[in-house]
Every structure is written in C-alpha cells, then in structure tokens.
Amino acid sequence: MLTAFDKSLLNIIQTDLSFEKRPFALVAEKLETTETIVIERLKFLKEHGFIRRIGPFFDSTKLGYIGTLVALEVKAEYISQVAEVINSYYGVTHNYEREADLNLWFTLLSPNLLKQDEILETIRNLEGVVRLLNLPATQKFKVSVQFSLT
Amino acid sequence: MLDELDKKIIVIMQEDFPLVAKPYLEIAERLGIDEDELLERLKGYRQSGKIRKMGAVLRHREVGYAANALCAWIVPEERIDEIGKLLAKDAVVSHCYSRISQPGWPYNFYTMLHAHTRKDCKVLAEDIAKRTGLQEYVMLFSTKEWKKISMQYFKD
Numbered sequence: 001m002l003t004a005f006d007k008s009l010l011n012i013i014q015t016d017l018s019f020e021k022r023p024f025a026l027v028a029e030k031l032e033t034t035e036t037i038v039i040e041r042l043k044f045l046k047e048h049g050f051i052r053r054i055g056p057f058f059d060s061t062k063l064g065y066i067g068t069l070v071a072l073e074v075k076a077e078y079i080s081q082v083a084e085v086i087n088s089y090y091g092v093t094h095n096y097e098r099e100a101d102l103n104l105w106f107t108l109l110s111p112n113l114l115k116q117d118e119i120l121e122t123i124r125n126l127e128g129v130v131r132l133l134n135l136p137a138t139q140k141f142k143v144s145v146q147f148s149l150t
Numbered sequence: 151m152l153d154e155l156d157k158k159i160i161v162i163m164q165e166d167f168p169l170v171a172k173p174y175l176e177i178a179e180r181l182g183i184d185e186d187e188l189l190e191r192l193k194g195y196r197q198s199g200k201i202r203k204m205g206a207v208l209r210h211r212e213v214g215y216a217a218n219a220l221c222a223w224i225v226p227e228e229r230i231d232e233i234g235k236l237l238a239k240d241a242v243v244s245h246c247y248s249r250i251s252q253p254g255w256p257y258n259f260y261t262m263l264h265a266h267t268r269k270d271c272k273v274l275a276e277d278i279a280k281r282t283g284l285q286e287y288v289m290l291f292s293t294k295e296w297k298k299i300s301m302q303y304f305k306d
Contacts, residue, residue, distance in 0.1 A: 024169075052208065054169075054205065058303060059199055095297035097294035131254075135250060136249060142238040144244065
C-alpha cells in the first residue's frame with residue numbers, strides 16, 4: 001500500500017525533477033523531508049513496481065522520428081503470431097489487443113516515412129491480417145500520462 | 151541539429167536514472183564529460199522542446215488505474231481545435247490526438263481514458279459526450295498487453 005507521503009512524492013516526481021546538481025534535495029524541500037529519505041523511498045517504489053522509469057520524456061518528432069497509430073483486423077487464430085512479428089520491430093512501443101473488429105492496435109516510431117511504409121507493408125501481408133489502417137496524427141493536444149494520487 | 155554527444159546523452163538518459171544524491175555527476179562521469187556541460191545540454195533540450203518533461207512514469211495498474219480505454223470519436227473538422235484544447239485540460243485524459251480517418255473507419259479523434267474500472271471509463275466517456283455534444287464514438291478496451299516499452303531513441 002502507498003502511504004500519503006508516497007503519494008505526494010509520486011505526484012511531484014512525475015513532472016518536477018530538475019536539471020540541477022541535487023535534484024532529490026529540491027524534491028525533499030518541497031516535501032519538508034531529507035534528500036536521503038526521498039532517494040530511499042524512490043528506490044522502494046521502483047523496486048516494488050510503482051515506478052516504471054525515471055528520466056526525460058522526449059518529443060519523438062523533435063528528435064526526428066515519425067510516429068503513427070496502426071489498427072489491424074486479425075483473424076483470432078493468428079493474433080499471437082502477428083503480435084509477435086509486430087513486437088519484433090524496434091520502433092513499436094505499444095501493442096494492445098482490443099475488443100473490436102479492429103483487434104490489434106500498435107504505435108510505431110520510424111526514422112522516416114520510407115521505413116514506416118516498408119514495415120507496414122510487411123505487416124499488411126502477414127498471414128491472418130484482414131485489413132490494416134494507418135492512422136497518423138494530424139494534431140497532438142496531449143501526450144503525457146500523469147496520475148494524480150490522492 | 152543533434153551532434154554525436156547529444157545522441158550519446160539521449161541514449162544514456164533513457165537508461166536507469168541513478169538514485170543517488172548527485173545523479174547527473176554519475177551520468178556525466180560515464181559519458182566522460184563535465185557535470186555542468188551535461189546539465190547545460192539537458193536544459194537546452196527542454197528549452198527547445200526535445201524534452202517535454204523530466205520525471206517518473208508510473209505503472210498505472212499498480213497505482214490503482216486498472217482500466218484504460220482508447221476512445222475514438224468523430225469530430226467535425228471545424229471543432230477539432232476547440233475539442234482538443236478542452237479535453238487536453240481533462241485530468242482523466244492522458245493522450246489526446248486528432249488523426250486521419252480511413253475508408254470504413256470514420257473516427258478522426260482519439261482520447262486515452264484512465265479509471266479504476268471499465269464502468270468508470272464508460273462514465274467518463276459519457277460525460278465527455280455530454281459536455282461536447284459529440285455523439286459518435288467507440289470505446290476500445292484492451293484485453294491483452296502484447297508490448298509496452300519506452301522508446302529507445304538512437305539505439306538501433
């Protein structure tokens with residue numbers, strides 16, 4: 001179970017880690033505690049799976065990558081083998097089976113459009129794939145997962 | 151443009167962040183550069199928008215947000231901006247994009263909704279529908295996570 005202190009720490013640590021020499025001391029100040037306690041608690045929260053990762057969130061477009069969302073209709077008996085091929089691509093970060101005719105949805109980041117086309121063409125031709133919809137974004141309004149813990 | 155050191159910094163910043171008093175010093179030492187230079191470059195990336203934010207990603211199932219639904223909407227072109235700005239402010243919406251539609255798939259706007267249960271997700275979508283007047287949407291609940299990772303930029 002998370003304590004009230006953990007929740008406050010998680011709320012702050014989701015967005016407010018500074019590029020300063022002692023970032024955890026700054027977090028500690030906000031929580032009126034010590035740097036050591038912040039670090040120890042973060043280790044605990046990471047080890048116990050509450051925190052997946054600590055680090056910067058990059059803007060993929062500004063780093064030169066092209067992203068898209070792809071929806072597939074896959075025959076049920078082929079879904080695991082199709083999912084495995086999709087997962088093998090380095091730029092696939094999310095791949096979810098969903099309850100709908102379009103039953104497999106994944107996101108793909110590629111260094112350029114040519115590479116993206118090539119990957120999508122391969123996937124479109126996999127056995128069991130009925131149709132593939134490429135759904136690139138036209139505008140991004142919000143891109144970050146942040147949870148408010150109370 | 152990004153130089154070779156930028157790429158090295160970006161690669162190393164995607165690894166486990168050291169949970170020590172001076173994490174940037176430790177990273178700088180691994181890169182063989184000065185701590186101040188590392189911090190300066192990182193601040194530069196944030197200023198130019200290459201870094202959107204710095205912090206932790208939580209595992210939402212562990213922190214109690216067990217249900218998530220990708221919600222696809224039909225939004226008239228002329229309302230996309232207004233709706234996008236409105237929903238971006240909504241705490242229960244984590245991702246909010248407009249996307250192209252496709253033959254047989256008229257949906258052109260997507261929100262990711264998070265809640266404790268599926269039922270709560272449905273209530274959230276109904277609430278958005280009511281507030282915006284958008285009537286046509288589908289909720290796509292995930293049944294299996296085949297892959298979920300953070301992108302490893304410049305590593306392939």
